[in-house]
Amino acid sequence: xxxQAQSETRQIDSLLxxxxxxxxxxxxxxxxxxxxxxxxQLRNHIRTLITLEQSAAPLISCYxxxxxxxxxxxxxxxxxxxxxxxxxxxGQDRERFDEALERIQVYLDREIRPKTRGVAIFAxxxxxxxxxxxxxxxxxxDRLSLNTTPDIFHLVELKDTYHRYVVLISTEESxxxxxxxxGAITRELWSIRPELRERLGREWAHQHYxxxxxxxxxxxxxxxxxxxxxxxxxxxxxxxxxxxxxxxTARVRNALxxxxxxKLIDVVxxxxxxxVDDVVLATLSSFINCEQQESLDAVAELVSALRRDGLAxxxxxxxxxxxxxxxxxxxxxxxxxxxxxxxxxxxxxxxxITLSQPGRCPHCHSSELQSExxxxxxxxxxxxxxxxxxxxxxxxxLMDLGGVGCLHRYxxxxxxxxxxxxxxx
Numbered sequence: 529x530x531x532q533a534q535s536e537t538r539q540i541d542s543l544l545x546x547x548x549x550x551x552x553x554x555x556x557x558x559x560x561x562x563x564x565x566x567x568x569q570l571r572n573h574i575r576t577l578i579t580l581e582q583s584a585a586p587l588i589s590c591y592x593x594x595x596x597x598x599x600x601x602x603x604x605x606x607x608x609x610x611x612x613x614x615x616x617x618x619g620q621d622r623e624r625f626d627e628a629l630e631r632i633q634v635y636l637d638r639e640i641r642p643k644t645r646g647v648a649i650f651a652x653x654x655x656x657x658x659x660x661x662x663x664x665x666x667x668x669x670d671r672l673s674l675n676t677t678p679d680i681f682h683l684v685e686l687k688d689t690y691h692r693y694v695v696l697i698s699t700e701e702s703x704x705x706x707x708x709x710x711g712a713i714t715r716e717l718w719s720i721r722p723e724l725r726e727r728l729g730r731e732w733a734h735q736h737y738x739x740x741x742x743x744x745x746x747x748x749x750x751x752x753x754x755x756x757x758x759x760x761x762x763x764x765x766x767x768x769x770x771x772x773x774x775x776x777t778a779r780v781r782n783a784l785x786x787x788x789x790x791k792l793i794d795v796v797x798x799x800x801x802x803x804v805d806d807v808v809l810a811t812l813s814s815f816i817n818c819e820q821q822e823s824l825d826a827v828a829e830l831v832s833a834l835r836r837d838g839l840a841x842x843x844x845x846x847x848x849x850x851x852x853x854x855x856x857x858x859x860x861x862x863x864x865x866x867x868x869x870x871x872x873x874x875x876x877x878x879x880x881i882t883l884s885q886p887g888r889c890p891h892c893h894s895s896e897l898q899s900e901x902x903x904x905x906x907x908x909x910x911x912x913x914x915x916x917x918x919x920x921x922x923x924x925x926l927m928d929l930g931g932v933g934c935l936h937r938y939x940x941x942x943x944x945x946x947x948x949x950x951x952x953x
Contacts, residue, residue, distance in 0.1 A: 564712035565662060567692045570683065573662060577650060577678040578908050585624045585654030586617070589679035590632055591671040592647045594640065609672045625674065627653035635661045643712070646686075650678045666690055666711035666812075676898055677908075684907045686710065688919050689819055693767035693793070695811050696756055698776045699800065703752045705759060706804070711812055713804070717759045753783045760788065767818065769811045771796040793818040823920040826860050830933045831925055842933035844902060845881060851909040856934040858916045859906060862923060865931030867902040906932070 565573075580587075610629065617625055628651040635649060639661065646668030652658040668686065673679050692709040694717070705718040760768065768791045770777045777795045784792065794814035798807045833840035839857075841850055844867045850856045870881045873889040881902065888895050910917050915934075920926050926933070 564665060564709065564714050566707075566709035566714040567687065570662075570687055570710060573660065574680055574683055574687070574911055576660070577680050577683075578911055580658065580678060581656065582676050583652060583654055583656040583658075585652050585656065586621055586628075586674045587650065587652040587658065587676060587678055588625070588628050588632065589671070589673045589675070590647075590649040590651070591668045591682050592636075592649075593667045593670055594644055594647060606670070606672055613672075613674050624653040628659075631659055635659075645711075648683060664710055664712070675900070677900070679901075679904055680911070681901070681904050681907050684911060684917055685919050688823075688917055689816060690812075691819075692765070693769060693811075693815050694756075694760060694763075694765045695769050695771055695808060696752065696780065697798070697804065697807055698752060698770065698772040698780050700748075700776060703748075704804070705756060706808065707763070707765075708808055708811070708815075713808055717763075718755050749779060749783055752780065753785070753788075757785060757788055760791065766791055767815065768792045769794050769796060769814060771798050771807050771811055773797065773800065820921055823860075823918045824923060826858060826918040826935075827920055827923050827926045830860050830929070830935060833935060834929075834933075839936035839939060840933060841936070842929035844930055844932060847932050847934050848881065848902065848906060848909075850934050850936060851906055851913070851915070854913055855936050855938060856910065856913070856915050857937040858918060858935040859910045860918045860920060860926065860933050860935070861903070861906070862926045862931040863919055863921045864927065865903065867931070869899050870902045870905055872898060872900055872905055 614622060614625065631653070632649050632651050636647070640647065641663055643665050644663040645666050646664045648662045648664075648668060650658065650660045662683075664686065666686065668682055671679070671682065687710070690710045692707065692714075695704075695706045695708060697704045697706070703718070703720055704716060706713050707715040707717055756768075759765075768788060770780055770792065772780075774797050777797065781789075781792070781795060794811070794817075796807065796810050796814060798810065830840050830842065832838075834842060841847055847856070847859070848870070851859065868881075871886070873892065873894055876889060876892040876894065907917060909915075
């Protein structure tokens with residue numbers, strides 16, 4: 529970003545870097561930043577963002593799809609957003625906005641890694657400066673916003689869509705067990721490559737080799753399954769994908785115990801010469817499809833609970849109230865859900881949907897009120913309470929219910945009263 533120091537009105541050329549990305553130093557996430565972010569780290573970052581103390585200085589939330597950016601995304605789109613935001617600011621707020629925006633540009637110019645597909649950056653200048661840059665190997669939507677608090681909606685959506693799973697890539701002579709978090713390989717949990725063929729013709733006759741190979745193959749298969757079982761249990765993993773040749777994946781699948789069979793979501797056939805990155809990319813598509821089906825299953829559970837007058841509500845106001853009370857267990861939101869804005873109180877946490885924001889909170893009389901996207905407000909309330917969030921694509925049933933709903937952890941006293949009244953009648 530270029531800036532004329534002597535001009536009060538600063539010209540922002542582009543938020544997107546015009547020269548090739550360089551990886552010259554660690555990013556703002558800390559000493560482990562060159563490793564891909566795993567699910568637990570993302571949860572911690574989200575927790576940091578939703579508990580970040582507010583400041584008088586504005587905070588920028590910036591999301592970028594770098595692949596689109598490198599292949600023709602019009603940078604003028606962000607220039608227009610920058611100009612539109614700057615027009616709403618004056619004096620010190622404008623200076624702090626420009627300072628935070630310049631820090632974002634430096635990060636984009638110098639610290640993006642080659643495999644990065646999507647970036648989320650949060651920046652604030654002033655007396656309480658804050659900067660957090662997160663890089664992912666999956667895309668994020670383009671968005672630039674300014675508020676007193678960070679916009680975390682797209683991070684929560686990414687967490688739900690891509691979270692994590694285990695891949696076993698298997699051949700007759702080798703095996704690799706990989707942990708995939710948020711679309712990237714974060715750990716190689718186990719790897720073994722027996723060099724049996726080197727002994728052929730050197731120590732054994734061909735028949736001896738074939739018999740030994742058959743016995744050894746059975747032991748190797750049992751060993752893979754046993755290690756996989758231990759790793760899946762120890763790591764708390766709930767999704768497994770097998771990859772490799774059709775013969776080996778079939779053998780491994782048949783050898784899986786019932787507990788692992790229940791966690792198996794797909795089998796991906798991969799040629800012997802396929803790279804690990806290509807295999808993981810193929811498994812990622814399978815995992816996303818599985819996640820979308822799980823989200824549709826959550827909608828079906830919501831509809832069923834509503835029909836039974838069970839522990840569930842649907843619609844914007846009832847869902848927001850359930851989240852505010854801490855009653856929600858699972859928040860189910862349509863990807864196309866666009867409810868508008870609400871106000872929330874920074875002092876007591878109350879929130880409401882009204883045509884206009886009151887001067888003070890009607891509950892605690894605090895003046896610490898702010899307008900916020902209802903979607904953003906809902907996911908923040910959910911994250912604070914460790915509520916599971918399911919984002920749903922292409923569900924007419926959910927849209928018919930208002931685009932959002934939640935399953936409850938417990939019934940309110942009023943609900944218990946009406947349930948007892950119905951049972952007595």
